[in-house]
Amino acid sequence: MPxxxxxxxxxxxxxxxxxxxxxxxxxxxxxxxxxxLVVSDAVRLEALPMAHYHRQPQEAAFYEAVFSxxxxxxxxxxxxxxxxxxxxxxxxxxxxxxxxxxxxxxxxDEFMSAGKPTKPMFRVTGICMxxxxxx
Numbered sequence: 001m002p003x004x005x006x007x008x009x010x011x012x013x014x015x016x017x018x019x020x021x022x023x024x025x026x027x028x029x030x031x032x033x034x035x036x037l038v039v040s041d042a043v044r045l046e047a048l049p050m051a052h053y054h055r056q057p058q059e060a061a062f063y064e065a066v067f068s069x070x071x072x073x074x075x076x077x078x079x080x081x082x083x084x085x086x087x088x089x090x091x092x093x094x095x096x097x098x099x100x101x102x103x104x105x106x107x108x109d110e111f112m113s114a115g116k117p118t119k120p121m122f123r124v125t126g127i128c129m130x131x132x133x134x135x
Contacts, residue, residue: 003110004071005029006038006103008096009046010114011132016062022114025132029112030066037070040102042095044072071106079105092121100124 007029015026030037044067051060079101087097100121103111110128115121117131 002034002036004038004106004108005035006040006073006099006106006108006111007043007066007070008099008111008113008115009043011112012043012047012063012066014114014132015066016059022132026114029132037066038073038103038106038108039067039070040073040099040106041075042098042102043067046095073102073106076102076105086124090120090123092119092124096121100127100129103127 011026014023015030017023018027047063083097083101086100087094104127110130112130114132117134122129
Protein backbone atom coordinates (compact mmCIF):
# COMPACT_ATOMS: atom_id res chain seq x y z
CA MET A 1 0.00 0.00 0.00
CA PRO A 2 1.43 3.42 -0.95
CA UNK A 3 2.55 5.80 1.77
CA UNK A 4 0.15 8.75 2.16
CA UNK A 5 2.36 11.83 2.05
CA UNK A 6 1.03 15.32 2.75
CA UNK A 7 3.06 17.77 0.71
CA UNK A 8 3.13 21.40 1.67
CA UNK A 9 3.38 24.26 -0.79
CA UNK A 10 7.15 24.51 -0.49
CA UNK A 11 7.51 21.04 -2.01
CA UNK A 12 5.35 22.04 -4.97
CA UNK A 13 7.30 25.23 -5.56
CA UNK A 14 10.65 23.44 -5.33
CA UNK A 15 9.43 20.79 -7.77
CA UNK A 16 8.18 23.38 -10.23
CA UNK A 17 11.53 25.15 -10.36
CA UNK A 18 13.37 21.83 -10.30
CA UNK A 19 16.53 23.71 -9.38
CA UNK A 20 19.38 22.11 -7.53
CA UNK A 21 19.28 19.12 -5.26
CA UNK A 22 16.21 20.39 -3.39
CA UNK A 23 14.24 20.72 -6.63
CA UNK A 24 15.27 17.27 -7.74
CA UNK A 25 14.29 15.77 -4.38
CA UNK A 26 10.90 17.50 -4.60
CA UNK A 27 10.34 16.04 -8.06
CA UNK A 28 11.29 12.59 -6.82
CA UNK A 29 8.68 12.86 -4.03
CA UNK A 30 5.99 13.86 -6.54
CA UNK A 31 6.98 11.06 -8.93
CA UNK A 32 7.37 8.31 -6.32
CA UNK A 33 4.96 5.48 -7.21
CA UNK A 34 5.14 4.28 -3.60
CA UNK A 35 3.41 7.48 -2.41
CA UNK A 36 -0.11 8.80 -2.53
CA LEU A 37 0.16 12.56 -2.47
CA VAL A 38 -2.15 14.42 -0.12
CA VAL A 39 -2.82 18.16 -0.32
CA SER A 40 -5.29 20.44 1.40
CA ASP A 41 -7.27 23.46 0.34
CA ALA A 42 -4.56 25.45 2.14
CA VAL A 43 -1.95 24.22 -0.37
CA ARG A 44 -4.22 25.27 -3.23
CA LEU A 45 -4.75 28.68 -1.64
CA GLU A 46 -1.02 29.26 -1.27
CA ALA A 47 0.04 28.00 -4.69
CA LEU A 48 -2.53 28.84 -7.33
CA PRO A 49 -3.50 32.50 -6.74
CA MET A 50 0.08 33.76 -7.02
CA ALA A 51 0.77 31.74 -10.16
CA HIS A 52 -2.38 33.20 -11.74
CA TYR A 53 -1.72 36.73 -10.51
CA HIS A 54 1.81 36.72 -11.92
CA ARG A 55 0.48 35.26 -15.18
CA GLN A 56 2.47 32.06 -14.90
CA PRO A 57 0.22 29.60 -16.76
CA GLN A 58 2.85 26.84 -16.85
CA GLU A 59 3.31 27.07 -13.10
CA ALA A 60 -0.46 27.00 -12.50
CA ALA A 61 -0.82 24.04 -14.87
CA PHE A 62 1.95 22.19 -13.04
CA TYR A 63 0.21 22.68 -9.70
CA GLU A 64 -3.17 21.67 -11.16
CA ALA A 65 -1.63 18.50 -12.59
CA VAL A 66 -0.32 17.57 -9.14
CA PHE A 67 -3.67 18.41 -7.51
CA SER A 68 -5.56 16.30 -10.05
CA UNK A 69 -3.74 13.15 -8.96
CA UNK A 70 -3.52 13.94 -5.25
CA UNK A 71 -5.99 13.23 -2.50
CA UNK A 72 -7.50 16.58 -1.50
CA UNK A 73 -8.32 17.42 2.11
CA UNK A 74 -11.03 20.09 2.39
CA UNK A 75 -10.91 22.88 4.97
CA UNK A 76 -11.82 21.39 8.31
CA UNK A 77 -12.95 23.66 11.16
CA UNK A 78 -11.69 21.34 13.88
CA UNK A 79 -8.30 21.13 12.13
CA UNK A 80 -8.19 24.93 11.97
CA UNK A 81 -8.85 25.05 15.70
CA UNK A 82 -6.11 22.47 16.26
CA UNK A 83 -3.77 24.60 14.12
CA UNK A 84 -3.89 27.34 16.73
CA UNK A 85 -2.93 24.86 19.45
CA UNK A 86 -0.06 23.55 17.31
CA UNK A 87 1.17 27.06 16.49
CA UNK A 88 1.15 28.04 20.17
CA UNK A 89 2.72 24.82 21.40
CA UNK A 90 5.58 24.75 18.89
CA UNK A 91 6.02 28.42 18.00
CA UNK A 92 5.36 27.97 14.30
CA UNK A 93 3.80 30.16 11.63
CA UNK A 94 0.04 30.06 11.13
CA UNK A 95 -0.03 28.45 7.67
CA UNK A 96 2.52 25.83 8.67
CA UNK A 97 0.25 24.97 11.59
CA UNK A 98 -2.78 24.83 9.27
CA UNK A 99 -0.98 22.37 6.96
CA UNK A 100 0.18 20.19 9.84
CA UNK A 101 -3.23 20.16 11.52
CA UNK A 102 -4.93 19.09 8.29
CA UNK A 103 -2.30 16.40 7.74
CA UNK A 104 -2.84 15.08 11.27
CA UNK A 105 -6.63 15.13 10.82
CA UNK A 106 -6.24 13.19 7.56
CA UNK A 107 -4.06 10.63 9.36
CA UNK A 108 -1.33 10.71 6.72
CA ASP A 109 1.79 8.61 7.08
CA GLU A 110 4.14 11.56 6.75
CA PHE A 111 4.30 15.31 6.27
CA MET A 112 6.82 16.50 3.67
CA SER A 113 8.19 20.03 3.45
CA ALA A 114 11.07 21.80 1.73
CA GLY A 115 11.74 23.71 4.93
CA LYS A 116 15.05 23.34 6.67
CA PRO A 117 14.88 20.52 9.23
CA THR A 118 15.96 23.00 11.91
CA LYS A 119 12.69 24.96 11.60
CA PRO A 120 10.36 24.80 14.61
CA MET A 121 7.70 22.93 12.58
CA PHE A 122 9.91 19.83 12.68
CA ARG A 123 9.49 19.65 16.45
CA VAL A 124 5.79 18.77 16.08
CA THR A 125 5.01 15.34 17.46
CA GLY A 126 2.22 12.96 16.58
CA ILE A 127 3.11 12.92 12.89
CA CYS A 128 6.21 11.90 10.95
CA MET A 129 7.76 15.22 9.86
CA UNK A 130 10.21 15.08 6.94
CA UNK A 131 12.15 17.57 4.88
CA UNK A 132 13.35 17.08 1.33
CA UNK A 133 16.48 18.86 2.53
CA UNK A 134 17.39 15.84 4.69
CA UNK A 135 20.25 13.86 3.24
